[in-house]
Amino acid sequence: MTQSKSPSERRTHLVRLAGDLFAEKGFRATTVREIADAAGILSGSLYHHFDSKESIGDEILSAFLDDVLAGYRAAVLSADDPRAVIEQIVRSSSATLSRHRAALTMLQRDWNYFSAQPRFAYLRTAMKEIEQIWIDQLERGRESGRFRSDLDARLAYRLLRDILWMPTSWRPSTTWSPDEIVDGLLRLLFDGITAR
Amino acid sequence: MTQSKSPSERRTHLVRLAGDLFAEKGFRATTVREIADAAGILSGSLYHHFDSKESIGDEILSAFLDDVLAGYRAAVLSADDPRAVIEQIVRSSSATLSRHRAALTMLQRDWNYFSAQPRFAYLRTAMKEIEQIWIDQLERGRESGRFRSDLDARLAYRLLRDILWMPTSWRPSTTWSPDEIVDGLLRLLFDGITAR
Amino acid sequence: MTQSKSPSERRTHLVRLAGDLFAEKGFRATTVREIADAAGILSGSLYHHFDSKESIGDEILSAFLDDVLAGYRAAVLSADDPRAVIEQIVRSSSATLSRHRAALTMLQRDWNYFSAQPRFAYLRTAMKEIEQIWIDQLERGRESGRFRSDLDARLAYRLLRDILWMPTSWRPSTTWSPDEIVDGLLRLLFDGITAR
Amino acid sequence: MTQSKSPSERRTHLVRLAGDLFAEKGFRATTVREIADAAGILSGSLYHHFDSKESIGDEILSAFLDDVLAGYRAAVLSADDPRAVIEQIVRSSSATLSRHRAALTMLQRDWNYFSAQPRFAYLRTAMKEIEQIWIDQLERGRESGRFRSDLDARLAYRLLRDILWMPTSWRPSTTWSPDEIVDGLLRLLFDGITAR
DNA sequence: TATGAATGAGGGTTCATTCAT
DNA sequence: CATGAATGAACCCTCATTCAT
Numbered sequence A, B, C, D: 001m002t003q004s005k006s007p008s009e010r011r012t013h014l015v016r017l018a019g020d021l022f023a024e025k026g027f028r029a030t031t032v033r034e035i036a037d038a039a040g041i042l043s044g045s046l047y048h049h050f051d052s053k054e055s056i057g058d059e060i061l062s063a064f065l066d067d068v069l070a071g072y073r074a075a076v077l078s079a080d081d082p083r084a085v086i087e088q089i090v091r092s093s094s095a096t097l098s099r100h101r102a103a104l105t106m107l108q109r110d111w112n113y114f115s116a117q118p119r120f121a122y123l124r125t126a127m128k129e130i131e132q133i134w135i136d137q138l139e140r141g142r143e144s145g146r147f148r149s150d151l152d153a154r155l156a157y158r159l160l161r162d163i164l165w166m167p168t169s170w171r172p173s174t175t176w177s178p179d180e181i182v183d184g185l186l187r188l189l190f191d192g193i194t195a196r
Numbered sequence E: 001t002a003t004g005a006a007t008g009a010g011g012g013t014t015c016a017t018t019c020a021t
Numbered sequence F: 001c002a003t004g005a006a007t008g009a010a011c012c013c014t015c016a017t018t019c020a021t
Helices: A010-025 A032-039 A043-048 A053-078 A082-099 A101-115 A118-143 A153-165 A178-191 B007-025 B032-039 B043-048 B053-078 B082-099 B101-115 B118-143 B153-165 B178-191 C007-025 C032-039 C043-048 C053-078 C082-099 C101-115 C118-143 C153-165 C178-191 D010-025 D032-039 D043-048 D053-078 D082-099 D101-115 D118-143 D153-165 D178-191
Strands: none
Touching: A010 A032, A010 A053, A010 A101, A032 A043, A032 A053, A053 A082, A053 A101, A053 A118, A082 A101, A082 A118, A082 A153, A082 A178, A101 A118, A101 A153, A118 A153, A153 A178, A153 B153, A153 B178, A178 B153, B007 B032, B007 B053, B007 B101, B032 B043, B032 B053, B053 B082, B053 B101, B053 B118, B082 B101, B082 B118, B082 B153, B082 B178, B101 B118, B101 B153, B118 B153, B153 B178, C007 C032, C007 C053, C007 C101, C032 C043, C032 C053, C053 C082, C053 C101, C053 C118, C082 C101, C082 C118, C082 C153, C082 C178, C101 C118, C101 C153, C118 C153, C153 C178, C153 D153, C153 D178, C178 D153, D010 D032, D010 D053, D010 D101, D032 D043, D032 D053, D053 D082, D053 D101, D053 D118, D082 D101, D082 D118, D082 D153, D082 D178, D101 D118, D101 D153, D118 D153, D153 D178
């Protein structure tokens, strides 16, 4: 009755353990022996569940991107005003990202490694869609006079996405709640640090 | 022509070669063999110049931090107005960072690795000074009514410093000049993306 | 239909599946997982039927040698003329060998592996009996003037037996029927390739 | 003066050691640790000389095939009479093969393994040329009435080549000299075992 | 200074086998 | 009978480093 949900539960647990290590040290810097140790088994035993270390990474990364893209697409449909869309993207990201700390760290630290492999081609594809969504909204905001007329959409995108994805790489902090970070971020993003 | 300048020039050249590789692939992901290949010698021969791979990293990292701190200290002395100080920090950083691409990449990608080693204790010290300078300026700005009264200095610092240091990790791009990036950054920083 | 015949039928079926793989890739190069996959079960489940991979090999190998020796002994009894005996050996081998493709491949490819193990000591014994039969016939043929007087029986045996056992290692071919191969073989064996 | 001939001498020595092991146990069944042990070094040290176990195999195999093909091509040019050409092939093979015991064993035992890899595509190419040469000579001999009119060239080729290449796999024997083996082979080949 | 050879620790992976359920 | 999880030994290979020449 309590037995084996779809991807075997044990497997899911192992992915979570691995993800924690990846989030802490990066994908490449984490050894399969460390993952196995964390699970209390021998390193070879991991290969009963996964056929390679990379396939663990794959699982984590693709789940993350699916989640992110779903959030982005929903945000685009949720409003017409670009500012509202962006605000929605940021708010949805906050929840998504905290569920995928490992993926974020992996992408930031080992992007070169992954993006060079055919197996991870979907990373590039997904990142392009994400970029396109940001740029669309930023340009629409600028053209409608909502955002500054001298805004460089591509440059702003790079900065904004990185800001947005950054806090996750900070070690799990108790200083700010996710909501505080999001609010701080949005204020910074829309209004800068200058007082009015 | 390429041969026998002062012995330290050869060394400097090797550090530069190593730095280029570190900037491109990260410190850990670069092997001493790759460095040696780039220099046209065998990997063992590098050890006539450096006693370890880490000492190359040390050289790169400490030169960077000396440079950065010098810029920050000068910025603090250069003006009284926090906004002017911060603007000066950003402008001086732009020049500094482009001279130290390797160091930046190393710090971003392999921070865990370095900061765990006693040898690199100075990294933490320097980062603390940098943080303190940012926070001082941000709080002074807030207290003087120059910056928003709800600004969280520590949170803003983290975001700002990361924004500032980020572009360097982008692959050498021809899309924007360093000055354009700095200007875009400053506008974003002070005024956000919203039109006034 | 496929299920629950006598328990030994399942076992026999598994041996056949394993044998097919052994014939194709050799004994050592075949993993128990591949065998289990072919049977549609998990690799651990094989151990309900066999106590080791080697015991599957044992079954295949000993069945083969029993069959071969039976044929050889019958051939010896079937005629007095050495040429007739040899012809009978070759003809009986043809049928025997096609029933034991796996065993042949295993013997040819992994002889070292098997013959080093006490468990397979019977392999050496059987091969010695086979050799003795050939040599007896060849020498009798030579002494009776039926075969060439300069024939080296041991050398001829090695060549003849290897020729005889060889075709099996060829990938299952549709080019020649077993009978054609046997006839070709016998002509080559007795008369060489030269026209008379 | 005595130092480093072209492929480094040390390297050559290691290839020879590896070849001996391959000849004895096959390529796959030989571990890099065994090779290193034979050389008195650690297994990792082998990778200073070769970039993989396979590249050692490559070296051995390609040297062998170059040698064989050279002998075959020379034999074809050396005479017009197919019987003379074949005799020359057999005689040249004898010398060639004894110099390349390892390659022979590897080809016989691990053909599947090698021939499946793109890196070893040249194996198939070379084997095709060898086959073509045999078949040409056998058919010319048959058409000219020199060989039996019912000779199946392809079948005979398979048998003959395998006979020819076989003795090498026999453990280094003192029973027959290479010349004795060749002579025995040729007699068997041309005239069969039957007395005239 | 540089080479060429080697070390030694550790990396990801494979595989026959065991065993509780 | 079969599953699912695990073992343990071995495998090929990588890499920073050392050192005699």
